[in-house]
Amino acid sequence: MPLLVFVVIVFGVPMLVLLGGTFTKEGAFSTANLTESLQGAYLTALLGSVKISALVAVLGGVLGTFLAQAVVTSRFRTLREAVLTASGVLANFGGVPLAFAWIATLGNSGVVTTTLGLGQHGWSLYNFWGLTLVYLYFSIPLQVLTVVPALDGLRPQWREAAQNNGASTWQFWRYVGIPVLTPALLGGVVLLFGGAFSAYATAQAMVGSTVPLVTLKIADALTGNVLIGHENVALALSLDMIVVAGLVMAVYLPLQRRSARWLR
Amino acid sequence: MASLTPQVTTQVATGTAPARGGRPRRPRVWRGVVLVLAAVYFLVPLIASFVFTVEVPNQGFSLDAYGQIFSAEGFGGSLLLSLGLGVATIVLVLLLTLPAAVAVRLGAPRLRPVLEVVCTLPLVVPPITFVAGISTVLRWGPDYLATTPLYQTMIAVQNPDFPVVLVLAYVVLALPFAYRSLDAGLGAIDVRTLSEAARNLGASWPHVLLRVIIPNMRSAMASASFLTLALVLGEFTIARLLSFETFPNWIYRISGSQAQVSVAVSVFSLLITWLLLLALSSAGARQRSGS
Numbered sequence: 418m419p420l421l422v423f424v425v426i427v428f429g430v431p432m433l434v435l436l437g438g439t440f441t442k443e444g445a446f447s448t449a450n451l452t453e454s455l456q457g458a459y460l461t462a463l464l465g466s467v468k469i470s471a472l473v474a475v476l477g478g479v480l481g482t483f484l485a486q487a488v489v490t491s492r493f494r495t496l497r498e499a500v501l502t503a504s505g506v507l508a509n510f511g512g513v514p515l516a517f518a519w520i521a522t523l524g525n526s527g528v529v530t531t532t533l534g535l536g537q538h539g540w541s542l543y544n545f546w547g548l549t550l551v552y553l554y555f556s557i558p559l560q561v562l563t564v565v566p567a568l569d570g571l572r573p574q575w576r577e578a579a580q581n582n583g584a585s586t587w588q589f590w591r592y593v594g595i596p597v598l599t600p601a602l603l604g605g606v607v608l609l610f611g612g613a614f615s616a617y618a619t620a621q622a623m624v625g626s627t628v629p630l631v632t633l634k635i636a637d638a639l640t641g642n643v644l645i646g647h648e649n650v651a652l653a654l655s656l657d658m659i660v661v662a663g664l665v666m667a668v669y670l671p672l673q674r675r676s677a678r679w680l681r
Numbered sequence: 682m683a684s685l686t687p688q689v690t691t692q693v694a695t696g697t698a699p700a701r702g703g704r705p706r707r708p709r710v711w712r713g714v715v716l717v718l719a720a721v722y723f724l725v726p727l728i729a730s731f732v733f734t735v736e737v738p739n740q741g742f743s744l745d746a747y748g749q750i751f752s753a754e755g756f757g758g759s760l761l762l763s764l765g766l767g768v769a770t771i772v773l774v775l776l777l778t779l780p781a782a783v784a785v786r787l788g789a790p791r792l793r794p795v796l797e798v799v800c801t802l803p804l805v806v807p808p809i810t811f812v813a814g815i816s817t818v819l820r821w822g823p824d825y826l827a828t829t830p831l832y833q834t835m836i837a838v839q840n841p842d843f844p845v846v847l848v849l850a851y852v853v854l855a856l857p858f859a860y861r862s863l864d865a866g867l868g869a870i871d872v873r874t875l876s877e878a879a880r881n882l883g884a885s886w887p888h889v890l891l892r893v894i895i896p897n898m899r900s901a902m903a904s905a906s907f908l909t910l911a912l913v914l915g916e917f918t919i920a921r922l923l924s925f926e927t928f929p930n931w932i933y934r935i936s937g938s939q940a941q942v943s944v945a946v947s948v949f950s951l952l953i954t955w956l957l958l959l960a961l962s963s964a965g966a967r968q969r970s971g972s
Binding site: 419420421423424427428430431432434435438483484486487488490491496502503505506507509510511512513514515517518519520521522523527528529554557558611614615617618621622632635636639640651652655656658659662663666670 | 711712715716719722723725726727729730732733734736777778780781795796799801802803804805806807808809810811812813814815816817818821849850852853856911915916917918921922929932933936940943944946947948950951954955958959
């Protein structure tokens with residue numbers, strides 16, 4: 418299989434080097450890099466990344482689900498098609514263009530900022546909450562795309578059966594809807610977490626380094642912006658990131674299998 | 682898209698909620714609120730960016746920023762580089778993934794989990810950590826390998842006119858998307874029957890792949906190619922940290938001096954993505970209705 422050979426060389430070798438570099442300091446085995454990457458400013462950055470990703474994942478998950486439900490229960494096929502196509506585009510609308518679109522909108526000289534005079538009220542896009550707002554722009558569409566198939570799989574018969582048994586709308590969602598949807602919802606939330614966690618381009622173009630994020634720290638360290646002898650800290654930070662992302666993904670895969678059982 | 686907001690409100694106002702028995706009012710209201718809020722959130726930045734690009738202070742409306750895109754220094758070069766990288770990545774990813782996906786379905790179903798894991802890994806590993814590994818490997822070149830022929834390869838791979846190393850990295854990033862859409866495409870046709878029928882009629886394996894399977898996979902391959910192209914055109918992290926000036930890096934560089942042009946390019950690239958995706962989905966719909 419040429420594919421496997423390719424992946425081993427192009428993907429496996431850098432990963433091994435990463436692992437090796439993490440545990441090497443001045444030519445000898447050491448865990449100093451790893452310890453350093455979990456201290457001080459680096460720890461703040463790592464926690465900052467986890468915090469913003471978790472916030473984006475939960476907010477995006479909830480808001481995206483509401484939007485998806487609004488679209489799914491709508492009788493208008495054109496609206497549904499339009500929202501789904503738009504979600505497909507917007508979910509991939511990350512990186513530098515996204516940051517610039519928001520800077521033009523709500524940045525210091527952005528159109529909305531100047532029109533509404535938000536600048537005088539202390540508004541700034543270049544902080545934690547601004548970044549959250551921007552991340553949600555590609556996270557909500559992604560959640561819509563993940564959840565719509567699951568919502569389509571909720572059969573009307575289940576709702577009718579619940580109603581015939583005297584259940585209220587709330588009871589239907591509490592005992593039937595939410596439990597069936599949980600794996601799909603959580604799966605979406607995990608994807609959003611991963612997306613926000615590994616985002617670099619948007620953050621770099623937008624906030625530079627005013628918000629501590631682990632991706633920005635890694636980039637800083639890789640471009641030589643560290644003390645001599647500490648170059649491998651970037652590798653250790655990368656390893657930290659992989660561990661966090663791996664743990665989160667480990668939650669996702671079994672969930673996906675479980676939701677597949679009901680929704681077919 | 683600008684006309685969506687009024688459209689949404691009228692649709693919601695005239696719509697009736699199905700299957701809600703005696704209480705049709707409440708769901709109608711929350712659905713309207715959700716849709717309007719979503720429309721505001723998603724449309725305002727798009728409209729505002731456009732306004733930002735066409736409104737010159739003290740001059741009013743002007744499309745100059747869009748004209749300047751094409752004359753800006755570095756535009757053509759970086760766009761061509763990104764497109765070239767995109768095409769090379771698409772070719773390579775299809776060459777690698779299609780035979781593997783077919784083989785897993787026909788000959789070696791036991792390798793399937795392996796392939797799935799391999800194709801999920803790039804999703805787990807953030808691109809920035811991937812590039813951390815790559816740049817370390819590349820830095821080895823001068824240190825350890827200067828006397829071996831491998832060193833020449835490393836230099837060639839980093840040629841700034843056409844950085845092959847980016848193609849290799851992008852193939853890894855594109856694997857999950859390409860594999861999934863190809864696998865879905867293979868699932869929609871009966872590969873086994875088709876290929877056995879072709880083999881019984883005396884076709885060789887390359888012949889089966891080229892003349893039987895690939896024609897049936899056109900839309901899946903198109904969507905895999907599109908996703909790959911979109912990924913390569915928008916990729917910033919790896920190109921920036923390895924210091925190659927691809928299209929997104931160019932946008933980033935000019936944003937300092939020409940803010941309006943950079944926003945104009947952003948709007949422009951979003952429009953192009955949108956058109957490509959619309960073309961792709963309508964082509965897919967036509968094929969579905971035709972068969």
